[in-house]
Amino acid sequence: MSNNNIIDLFLNPKSVAVIGASKNPVKGGYRIVNNLVQNNFKGKIYPVNPNSDGELFGVPFEKSVLEIEDEIDIAIFYVPNRIIPGLLQECIKKGIKGAIIEASGFEEVGDQGLLLRDRILKITDNFSKIRIVGPNCTGLTKIDGDSDAESSEKGGFFSSFVVFDKYRHGNTAIITQSGMLNGGYLMSIMENYPNLGIRYSCAIGNKMDLSEIDFLEYFITDPSVNIIAIYLESFKDPRKFIKLCQQAKRIPNKTIILVKGGLTAQGQKASQSHTGALAENSQLIKAVIKQSGIIQAKNFHDLFQFANTFSMVYHTTKILPKEGNVSLVVGSGGAGTISADLTIQYGLKFPILSEKTYQILKNFFPEWMPPNKFALVDIWPTMEKAMMNRINPEIIMNKIYQALLDDSKIEGVFSMMFCSSRFRNMSNFDKSIESFNQMSTKPLFFYLVGDKREVKRISRLLSKNNIPNFLSIEEMIKNFSILVQESKSKSKN
């Protein structure tokens, strides 16, 4: 069976045995079955536990996989590490092709765990008889429909021992050596990044057998996946990783973002007792990331905020900025100065305005305070002039945005927007933004500031229209800069 086929089986099993299923709701073996049932798993579920009688969610317990008559695609293990080798032998005998092992206590605990691994290697004949995801992980998730969709539409395949009750389907796939990214944290991610929907989340744990390489290979060719968000503590096969990432560069709307844990000596010590990862040379890590041309995020927040941004951009017809030529529209000189500094520090540039754009803008500025010749626009003087001339400032604002978006040198516009419920009834600017955004292939990014409630309202509105918006100037600029990075790295391949 090819690697893509086995991953396909792991993500779309038609029947699963849950080994270690339990009637006790505080046990992981209960929660796995609960996740499958509540989230509308379309395949067959077989709870297996030699010590349990009766039924779980209406399905009778089996003593062993060998007692199940039907064919079983995947076994999910939630049992102590010691008894896993024997149970794996039964799975092999039954002809089960894949096992998800969630228990810990293998490579990460030293000698005892390594002995256990050696036994498994022997039993599985180096994973030729059965393929393994994990151990020491929270399993695999595939989301077909939002948790609040119609009951027949919602759910997918959920094998984590952490209860999943709120989730959103989307175009991002996660490959992770941290179980929390297929646990409670994943739900809070979907709550915090409203445009981020998840297609798959695959916790690969110690990756005794299947690794980031296998899942990456699968997601690169899966058209339902645009963004691949990865958390790794070690590279299983750096050469193959680089090759796959470069391959992804040639596929439109496919972006890989990586957080690498274990960049420092202390981080590596931590990761060794976490996933048994061996220390990696920091030069090697840097070289792999550089050659793979992917986006590196420093922490989980950046990882998912970047994914959220790409997710929005890939839902539109926006063109990724190639040169980093950006225009900044602000209503505060101080914020303008700081934003200008940060824009340059993040490798972006303000192009010189075309003569046409400059003339249009100049018209709206007071004579004693002409606009900059470059694409940093402090609109405050134009608003004052408009009000003095009893013109609705909004009309001027719209014309300025239009002129900037029409300027061929400008690849995107970012704006600082002051949100106040005081202006709410006076302004249709949010409507104007929607129409600009729809008409232009250039990304519009917003930094929202002001009354908390109004910021939330406007943020929801912009997010609904796939317009990236941020609560800090620096995040706005940083997220724009990764679009440029991605576009440059795509054009090289």
Next chain:
Amino acid sequence: MSNNNIIDLFLNPKSVAVIGASKNPVKGGYRIVNNLVQNNFKGKIYPVNPNSDGELFGVPFEKSVLEIEDEIDIAIFYVPNRIIPGLLQECIKKGIKGAIIEASGFEEVGDQGLLLRDRILKITDNFSKIRIVGPNCTGLTKIDGDSDAESSEKGGFFSSFVVFDKYRHGNTAIITQSGMLNGGYLMSIMENYPNLGIRYSCAIGNKMDLSEIDFLEYFITDPSVNIIAIYLESFKDPRKFIKLCQQAKRIPNKTIILVKGGLTAQGQKASQSHTGALAENSQLIKAVIKQSGIIQAKNFHDLFQFANTFSMVYHTTKILPKEGNVSLVVGSGGAGTISADLTIQYGLKFPILSEKTYQILKNFFPEWMPPNKFALVDIWPTMEKAMMNRINPEIIMNKIYQALLDDSKIEGVFSMMFCSSRFRNMSNFDKSIESFNQMSTKPLFFYLVGDKREVKRISRLLSKNNIPNFLSIEEMIKNFSILVQESKSKSKN
């Protein structure tokens, strides 16, 4: 009059004339008077406008300051730049000692503005006849009581042309060349950083006369101020600035944080059209900040988050960490690895646990998975062991925290806390945290993750107890690292 005396008069005037006061609510001259009246200004207010008759908030308009019989401490100008020199002459004649000029159109607009400045220099005899705050600013604010306090307690002195209706009194003073920090943004700052209260916010604009130097000198000796948050586009007197900052180092509980705008060529161009700041050599800027030993923030978010953190710490008897020896308690291996990397990257260290601490911890860990020898504690295995032995995990957690806080090498503890309404009724851990925190002089910092609502609830609870808490790992670590920076720089002086 000494500089401290004149600043004292500007911040505590007994009578003010608002030149350009207006009955039209959309005009700044209306909003200034409104701010003074609504916010309970205890002194006398005189609206001045030759074109207005009748009253404003029950006070009759005056045609000119010369028609006012009483003595006037401060004049607030909200009139076009052209007519300011003539009006200043009247103020001098009237014996007014200080003017806040909010209008723009001076140094920042080039030749025409420079001519205007020269006229003012001449009329005021180089500011010997009247002292000036601004021009091109949003004035001064002094907060004596929260906006939601009893009417006699609330308010203070508010001279901004931006309406202030929600504010919190506290121990932070702001000196700013960005008007938004004494405008709408200041209110959103107080909404976003719940432990940040403002004592003063002083928008110094182009600082034609009085500058950061004068306000800094005043705040350093003002016992109601612990944190001085500064936004500058240029240094008026770098030597004096360094001297004052070094002086502040010798005062306990006094911390200065600076955002410097105009670090890049584009930022300097922006600041020139904003406050007329002349380009500064980037080597000079670096040298000034280094020699002054203050904390540099990269953007407004960091500036106020740092201020918020110091504000909490200064409300307690916490000792600032001197060496950066920290302990990290996590419940997720992945977050532990990333946090360890970031901890090291921010210049902090995990000390080796004392033998005593190690033995206590070892006791709570499963045999096959002993704790690290250094102060990074993944508590998950201890929770599993406790549950297997039917011991309430909370008891173990409390003992682990106590052991870490008792270890003399550890100067502070940061923790990742998963917030779920599911655990809410099961746990009293928030109560335990309160009592640890009260008993220890070591700072406790939290990274909160989980259900948005529960995160909010726990955040409010921790903030109420002056326990710094953050929504990202990196922010938690960054904020701890600035405590170390401050403490190191204080001990040098």
